[in-house]
Amino acid sequence: MTRVRVWAPQANQVELECGGSRMPMDRQGEGWWSLQTSRLVHGSDYAFRVDGNGPFPDPRSAWQAQGVHGPSRWLDHSRFVWNDAAWQAPPLAAAVIQEIHVGTFTPEGSFDGVIDRLGHLAELGITHLELMPVAAFPGARGWGYDGVDLYAPHHAYGGPDGLKRLVDACHRRGIAVLLDVVYNHLGPDGNYLAQFGPYFTDRYHTPWGDAVNLDGADSDSVRRFFIDNSLMWLRDYHIDGLRIDAVHAIVDTSATHFLEQLAGEVQRLGRQLGRHLVVIAENDRNDPRVAWPVEAGGYGLDAQWNEDFHHALHTALTGESDGYYMDFRGLADLARVLTRGLANDGRYSPFRRRRHGRPAADQPGRRFVGCLQNHDQIGNRATGDRSSHLLSPGLLKVGAALVLTSPFVPLLFQGEEWGATSPFLYFTDHGDPELGRAVSEGRRREFAAFGWAPEQIPDPQAATTFDRSRLDWSEHRRPPHAAILQWHRQLIALRRRHPAFADDRLEAIRVRFDEPRRWLRMQRPGLVVACNLGPQARQLECPEAAGWRVLLGSEPGILHEGDRLQLPGESVAILGEPPAA
Numbered sequence: 001m002t003r004v005r006v007w008a009p010q011a012n013q014v015e016l017e018c019g020g021s022r023m024p025m026d027r028q029g030e031g032w033w034s035l036q037t038s039r040l041v042h043g044s045d046y047a048f049r050v051d052g053n054g055p056f057p058d059p060r061s062a063w064q065a066q067g068v069h070g071p072s073r074w075l076d077h078s079r080f081v082w083n084d085a086a087w088q089a090p091p092l093a094a095a096v097i098q099e100i101h102v103g104t105f106t107p108e109g110s111f112d113g114v115i116d117r118l119g120h121l122a123e124l125g126i127t128h129l130e131l132m133p134v135a136a137f138p139g140a141r142g143w144g145y146d147g148v149d150l151y152a153p154h155h156a157y158g159g160p161d162g163l164k165r166l167v168d169a170c171h172r173r174g175i176a177v178l179l180d181v182v183y184n185h186l187g188p189d190g191n192y193l194a195q196f197g198p199y200f201t202d203r204y205h206t207p208w209g210d211a212v213n214l215d216g217a218d219s220d221s222v223r224r225f226f227i228d229n230s231l232m233w234l235r236d237y238h239i240d241g242l243r244i245d246a247v248h249a250i251v252d253t254s255a256t257h258f259l260e261q262l263a264g265e266v267q268r269l270g271r272q273l274g275r276h277l278v279v280i281a282e283n284d285r286n287d288p289r290v291a292w293p294v295e296a297g298g299y300g301l302d303a304q305w306n307e308d309f310h311h312a313l314h315t316a317l318t319g320e321s322d323g324y325y326m327d328f329r330g331l332a333d334l335a336r337v338l339t340r341g342l343a344n345d346g347r348y349s350p351f352r353r354r355r356h357g358r359p360a361a362d363q364p365g366r367r368f369v370g371c372l373q374n375h376d377q378i379g380n381r382a383t384g385d386r387s388s389h390l391l392s393p394g395l396l397k398v399g400a401a402l403v404l405t406s407p408f409v410p411l412l413f414q415g416e417e418w419g420a421t422s423p424f425l426y427f428t429d430h431g432d433p434e435l436g437r438a439v440s441e442g443r444r445r446e447f448a449a450f451g452w453a454p455e456q457i458p459d460p461q462a463a464t465t466f467d468r469s470r471l472d473w474s475e476h477r478r479p480p481h482a483a484i485l486q487w488h489r490q491l492i493a494l495r496r497r498h499p500a501f502a503d504d505r506l507e508a509i510r511v512r513f514d515e516p517r518r519w520l521r522m523q524r525p526g527l528v529v530a531c532n533l534g535p536q537a538r539q540l541e542c543p544e545a546a547g548w549r550v551l552l553g554s555e556p557g558i559l560h561e562g563d564r565l566q567l568p569g570e571s572v573a574i575l576g577e578p579p580a581a
Helices: 111-115 118-124 159-172 219-236 258-273 307-318 323-327 330-340 375-379 393-405 433-448 463-468 481-497
Strands: 002-007 014-018 021-024 032-037 045-050 053-056 097-100 128-131 149-153 176-181 200-206 209-212 241-244 278-281 303-305 347-349 354-356 368-371 409-413 510-514 519-524 527-532 538-541 549-553 559-561 564-567 571-576
Touching: 014 032, 021 032, 111 159, 118 481, 149 159, 149 219, 159 176, 176 219, 219 241, 219 258, 241 258, 258 278, 307 323, 307 330, 307 368, 307 393, 330 510, 330 519, 393 409, 393 481, 393 519, 393 527, 393 571, 481 549, 519 538, 527 538, 527 564, 564 571
Parallel strands: 097 128, 097 409, 128 176, 176 241, 241 278, 278 303, 303 368, 368 409
Antiparallel strands: 002 032, 014 021, 014 045, 045 053, 200 209, 347 354, 510 519, 519 527, 527 571, 538 564, 549 571, 559 564
């Protein structure tokens, strides 16, 4: 017999629909309905009717084989045979993360397709693979941030078993898996949660739709819905950690914030399973408290994405100053982030026209994830420009060096390691023509305000927009991509073996720079990273590196003698005592 349950606190009648029959369910306490039946076995399709309306998929459906508008399919997690019993994830402090979008990472666009490329990631030195959201979303293609069946891996990627095969294969390769989850909103297309109960509230608003009800009437079960979802990914799919999207849009006035509760339950699950589990936040508030310990007044998460590092580095390399980049002042703010954790740490933000952030200089670098590129910073550009479209190969190497020698946990976006030329565009596949048209028109309006002609904005609904975003796996063997890939491999290998990178104290870092002459020098205990961002060769004095040698150089022609360093234009050298063999 199978016991099936569903939460519908305001319903007068709930029925299970399975095998052509409807079976009334029994009302339980706290708004739950329950039924035991022999008709529901692994692979059975089923749905619910609420007060005669429906059929609707199970809010906790683990398998949506026919997409978000189809019936749910019963899944027995115990049927999958795992091969990772001895697996233990590397600590986040020692991580090198690669973020990928499953649908565009390979020509297959599937979990199994990713498996075929794990050898490349292992050879590169990636320790953690971060998946953009895989919870079921409308259509076959999309970014995944409009997911609606949060418990069901996307059917077009390979469904539940496909994700399990990928995680199992990653662990065999020594790679941990992080998953991006979205708890601040759900997409509109295929979202049936409101048919069951008060999952949403109009007391708060998000930029993407209705806010989740985490602190109003009946919110205990709503909180449970999202926290159980987190625990499911970690327990049933052996995921090693979660990245929580846009936590600044999660509104909760409870004494124990949802994030604190989530982090605590993940930590308890980790102790129960004997595994290292982590939770990372995306936090637009620049508030380091999300990663403070609970006893210090924080939420107890492990780290957060450091957008200030990205913005400062991007501005220093490209000179862009539009939009939120207006807050960042070239090399000065890059130095500020490297030594203080954040640039907007309570100072005035011209972009926001108010003070923004909170000081973070007392935090260790491991509480921040830093990058030159990620899905947002590429995909939210009108034509999906990567850094490889904006920078020379020399400056790409400088950017890579600063990411991979920074005190922060480094993250690369798919293909960044070879300077991929494919854009990463915003794409959708809404079956509702009106919604699809609204998304396309909204995208054009958004970028027209920045001076782009509407006809230049790729249509998110067009299949060609998705196809253009696929990686070209043949180009990393060709120049100049092969040299960029080799540079990333060398940087990651140095980060792994040199003892300097074990010290992530921000107060131990010194940065000197000259904006007009376009050079920057970062000193870490036992290491110096010297960058020439200008086109002309430059001689720098490096008294702190006297007696050391060049461990890595991005270009030929780097000369180091005594305390003087000669750098070709747009190049970087890393100096230090060689690590012990």
